[in-house]
Amino acid sequence: MHRFQKKMMRPLFAPMLPGGIVIILIFSLDYFQFELVEKFLLFAAFVIVPLVILLLDYDEKSTHQRTIYTAMKGFQFPAALLVLVSVMSSKIWGLEGTSIPGALSLGWLLLTLLLGMYGIATIGDHKGKIAEIAIGAGLIYFFIGGIWFTLYQYQLNLFQANPDTHALSSVHFHFSSAIVPIFIGILGRIMTKKSWYPWVVAIDIIGPILIAIGMIFSKPIEYIGVTLFACNIAIYTTYLLTYLKRNPLHKKAAFFLVLSCLAFYSVVVVSMFYPLLKNRFDFTILDFIPIYGSLHAFGFVLFGLIGWVYMADSFKQKNVNRKG
Template sequence: MSRFLKQRMSTLLMPVIPGAILTIFIFYLDYFQFKLVEKFILFAVFVIVPLVILLLRYDEKNKQQRMVYALMQWLQYPAALLTLFSVMSNKMWGYEGTSIPGMLSLGWLVFTLLLGIYGISIIVIGQGKAAEIAIGAGLVYFFIGGIWFTLYQYQLDLFEASVATHALSSVHFHFSSAIVPIFIGALGRIMTKKSWYPWIVAMDIIGPLLIAFGMIFSKPIEYVGVALFACNIVVYTTYLLSYLRKNVLHPKATFFLGLSCMAFYTVIVLSILYPLLKNIFALTILDFIPIYGALHAFGFVLCGLIGWVYMLDSIQKKNNFQGE
């Protein structure tokens, strides 16, 4: 079984490697003259989502769930390429203002719909378990992110919100809204059951919706959502660090998950020190946004996903050893 898991991990990592290389080119080559928000969307498309798929597990007895999982594996990279072509057609190929970027974005929308369907199947099969609800909700949020991306590529003004808001909403649902519930759900699968855990899951599901609603309609509601979400991540990272300290796991799992937690705390510290740093170094919020974005996307999210992949491998090996 352990050998099978290694082969499975190797197979699933194959689409991540070229996608990661392509993402580096997108961020650093002048040829790709994309907005920063578009670069982060493509990073999620080519790197984050494949790692999420690697973390998912399915019921061997459920044929429908196995079929959806296989479709996600096969369609992820073609859908990611269509997403890249959608952005390129808008920024580099002269089709801005036409329906072509929007039509190309439909490939990613359909793929995120598959993620959402798979998330609903996890919730149904989990029969009310809080951890499964969290993971399923995170996958559904990817679909919402796909909707916002398509609206952005079609340049549609929904709810009287600007097109730029659609792009920010897409990034929000591809990263924080989707990933944090998945992290908290993954933690719930391995932690000792706590009475407070279902409440954390509930707030974790409501928080992203409040943030998205507030971004469009009401700043105070957005602040409430951000506060709830931040408190949830504090609980998650604190418990996770305690778990890592008490349990002997794969060294790489401990390293990457610890790095993920430290990246989040760095964002918190920078946020607290922002007024002081702004005055000392004459910086503006626009100078800090790329720093916050990089720490969250590459630190908290990417390192966290890599860490959970190694955690899954470590726990599987431990269970196989005990079963022998």
């Protein structure tokens, strides 16, 4: 009890402060002449993954899960710094084309491997629990994102795909592919189980693979994957908003989760109006990508993670109060 109270005296998101400062500098200073896709990858390394690790802190862990968690919690910030140095070595220090950026990226690959191992342990320790399978799958997809980042930094061509495709695939797996199953899994922990829920989880696991395959081999497959995945997010956000309306929860948690849902609907609205904007204002796909990426990364993903962390923290406080 004393340890928990001592922990609660510190700001909940204090571990995020160093990474947040780094990201603000990267996005605001002209010194960091990075591609937008690289900035989003750095945002994932310094902010999104630490938030996921913070969220996992509230899990009941087995012995081997605790070992993996301790390792990835301690290694996360050094691994993120290696991502930054890797990108800087290729974009600022003139080492692009050498093996140095790729070698530096291996630190992040190791961190995502730990996330994947934690995901496998989550699935193995909760056999048959659909919500835990979803969370475990999301964590495993971080590792796939780490593989794509390493391929990008080594500038390797794989499956006739160029390094730019590897970068996009890495962003895809660090954000949508990993985060959406985690969100739906956490929702599954608190919701009344529905007959459609296992189907949503199954599509969440299959959808990212279809999108990744489509990005490399076939546009129609990519479109099918994106459509299924978008429909799944629509189901998740609609049910979550209904749940929040019927169940009074921590105010901060509800606030950020609602913002997350609204960010997703904003993406849908912008997508619907893209043809009109394109014809009337010479609005190109290159103008649309930063808007979509920002709404998704800073809106849906970031606000959603903050909301779920607040939710998990409030549940833990209630349990402690009951025991106390």
